């Protein structure tokens with residue numbers, strides 16, 4: 069089951085991105101199929117706790133909100149990282165950056181809005197986290 073591949077996947081992500089701040093969220097789908105559940109919520113929460121990630125259970129068949137929450141959370145976390153790393157760079161830079169945007173800046177997508185442009189995602193959707201979720 070996919071639950072067992074989370075740990076090796078996590079190791080791979082950490083190896084490829086040694087920067088420990090890469091945001092990670094573990095998502096259990098098909099939460100509506102109660103009778104077919106193979107992973108208990110407490111096991112998902114425990115694994116997420118060990119890996120320092122967030123854990124969510126969603127059902128894509130019931131609504132798109134859960135999926136939106138996942139991407140909204142990740143977009144916000146990446147946006148925060150992006151913001152803090154550019155602030156760090158500005159602080160440590162000896163050579164001042166040009167004030168007008170260069171071509172690279174114009175080509176860069178606005179990651180903080182990547183979820184809000186999705187058809188079913190509403191700006192301001194609140195994340196509903198299960199009790200005991202980390203972070």
Ligand SMILES: Nc1nc2c(ncn2[C@@H]2O[C@H](COP(=O)(O)OP(=O)(O)OP(=O)(O)O)[C@@H](O)[C@H]2O)c(=O)[nH]1
Nearest residue numbers: 070096097098099100101102126127128129130131
């Ligand atoms: N009941 C239910 N069915 C779902 C949900 N999400 C996906 N499915 C169904 O599961 C089947 C497989 O979905 P896919 O999108 O192909 O997912 P996959 O990752 O390729 O396959 P899985 O191994 O099932 O995860 C499809 O018939 C979907 O309609 C869910 O949240 N609830």
